[in-house]
Amino acid sequence: AEPIFVSPNQDVRSPVTSRGSIMRHPSPSVGRDACLVMAGAAASCLVLYWLAARAARTTAEALAAYEQEQEQDQDQVQVQEQQKIHQHHHHQKLTSETLASDPIIAEQLTRNVQFFGEGQKKISDSFVVVVGLGGVGSHCAHMLLRGGVGRLRIVDFDQITLSSLNRHCLATREDVGTPKSACLEKYFARISPETAVEALNIMYRTEVEAQVLGDALGAPDFVVDAIDNIDTKIELLAACHRRGLPVLAVAGAGAKADPTRLTFVDLAESTSDPLARSVRARLRKMHGITTGIPVLMSTERPRCGLVTPLEAGETDHQLEQYQLVPNFRIRTIPVLGTTPSAFGMAAAGFVLCELAGQPIEPRPVLHLPGKSVETQYNRLEARLGKEPGVDVAEVEVLVREIWRGESARAIEPRPLVGVSKSVGNLHLTVWDPALGDVVDNLILLTEEEADAHDECVARPGGFDALRRDEPDFVDMVERRLARARRDFKFGYF
Numbered sequence: 001a002e003p004i005f006v007s008p009n010q011d012v013r014s015p016v017t018s019r020g021s022i023m024r025h026p027s028p029s030v031g032r033d034a035c036l037v038m039a040g041a042a043a044s045c046l047v048l049y050w051l052a053a054r055a056a057r058t059t060a061e062a063l064a065a066y067e068q069e070q071e072q073d074q075d076q077v078q079v080q081e082q083q084k085i086h087q088h089h090h091h092q093k094l095t096s097e098t099l100a101s102d103p104i105i106a107e108q109l110t111r112n113v114q115f116f117g118e119g120q121k122k123i124s125d126s127f128v129v130v131v132g133l134g135g136v137g138s139h140c141a142h143m144l145l146r147g148g149v150g151r152l153r154i155v156d157f158d159q160i161t162l163s164s165l166n167r168h169c170l171a172t173r174e175d176v177g178t179p180k181s182a183c184l185e186k187y188f189a190r191i192s193p194e195t196a197v198e199a200l201n202i203m204y205r206t207e208v209e210a211q212v213l214g215d216a217l218g219a220p221d222f223v224v225d226a227i228d229n230i231d232t233k234i235e236l237l238a239a240c241h242r243r244g245l246p247v248l249a250v251a252g253a254g255a256k257a258d259p260t261r262l263t264f265v266d267l268a269e270s271t272s273d274p275l276a277r278s279v280r281a282r283l284r285k286m287h288g289i290t291t292g293i294p295v296l297m298s299t300e301r302p303r304c305g306l307v308t309p310l311e312a313g314e315t316d317h318q319l320e321q322y323q324l325v326p327n328f329r330i331r332t333i334p335v336l337g338t339t340p341s342a343f344g345m346a347a348a349g350f351v352l353c354e355l356a357g358q359p360i361e362p363r364p365v366l367h368l369p370g371k372s373v374e375t376q377y378n379r380l381e382a383r384l385g386k387e388p389g390v391d392v393a394e395v396e397v398l399v400r401e402i403w404r405g406e407s408a409r410a411i412e413p414r415p416l417v418g419v420s421k422s423v424g425n426l427h428l429t430v431w432d433p434a435l436g437d438v439v440d441n442l443i444l445l446t447e448e449e450a451d452a453h454d455e456c457v458a459r460p461g462g463f464d465a466l467r468r469d470e471p472d473f474v475d476m477v478e479r480r481l482a483r484a485r486r487d488f489k490f491g492y493f
Helices: 028-088 096-101 103-108 110-116 119-124 135-146 162-166 180-191 206-213 230-243 274-287 316-322 338-355 372-384 392-402 447-458 462-469 471-489
Strands: 127-131 151-155 196-200 222-225 247-250 262-266 294-298 426-430 442-446
Touching: 096 103, 096 119, 103 110, 110 119, 119 338, 127 135, 127 206, 135 151, 135 180, 135 222, 135 247, 135 338, 151 180, 180 196, 206 230, 222 230, 222 338, 230 247, 230 274, 247 338, 262 338, 274 294, 294 338, 372 392, 372 426, 392 426, 392 442, 392 471, 426 447, 442 447, 447 462, 462 471
Parallel strands: 127 151, 127 222, 151 196, 222 247, 247 294
Antiparallel strands: 262 294, 426 442
16 A cells, blocks of 8 residues: 655644545644553553552462461461470479379380380489580480480580580580580480489589488489589599499590490500590509499590690680689690490490490400411310310300300409400300200300319319209309300390
């Protein structure tokens, strides 16, 4: 189509009678009208867009408010449920009775019950004291709580510091500056409100022995020594020994990293760890204690030495900030946080098994040097006058695992030399002649003891006389042999 031009004086509404007869120039009024129409349309679009955006925003806000209201309702329901639980258990205490009757406690400890069986009831009726709540002690106390111990007394004079957050089991930055005992007590109440937790913010000394180790309801069933200061450590261990309280001493976790080196030994064997060695020497010299205290230690050599704040560039004034007690812990030892946690959990496991009446039988760290195993086999063959009913491998297990390189009549274990013990003066012999030379009827004694035993049991009624005259010794030996019977039966070796 051809364009139409309109004369300035021509009425655009006039009919066109002939093609091209109208002047082809636009009218100013037409331009204004078109602009007004376009502007109106644009304004309408903007209004519609604004209304749509407003509606979308209103809808989103309403949806967000609805979701927030739903979340608040759910939170309120959870709070109400928690309040019901707390109200229901406000006066409940964790005991063997509530373990059996209360569904919440029973469900929380169901895996423990499956593991220990009836032994879990003993744990729930137990009272344990943990002294020292640093990296080792906090993890130990934490797992004792989760393990279902009915009463816990946690003791430490120190405070949470920023530098202790690399190894403490539960503390956060918000807890820095608060007592370690109070920090654990706060979190423990959330984990197991039925457990009776007593937090003592004191340093263990002889003057507070009765407060820490005594109790109107009865003595502690177990004490865990997780103290890193040797003076207070000695005082606590000596007090437990004097009172006849079972106690586990934990040696140094600082400057070590290998969790596979952890082991439980008797005090008399604790020579591989520097702290344990010092404790052993002082207990012997100051209190005459040489054995009977289990020690958790690592055979790993320390990877680094002690550090003082002054060596790290601190001033004398700053040094005072490290001490709640003057001249206490002036030097510190570098700590990889995973190691004290491993120590603490191992200690808790040891205690729980003891409380349940299912004690751990730790694998000895000793190494049998040279041809000592073959020598033991040859000595047994010579003593029997025939080929033994056990092989060389079984002899090695009996000497190392069952008798731990010691005579069954040894009053206390001999110290380890590194990780070795000499068994040159020891002989295997038959325990009960009626049972023969089988793997669960061989006892390790010195040569003189073995000769005397053989002579005794060879007489008519000799073994019955041994049972009558030495019942405690016979009971100990037969418990060891029962372990050999069980372990060989199930192929543990």
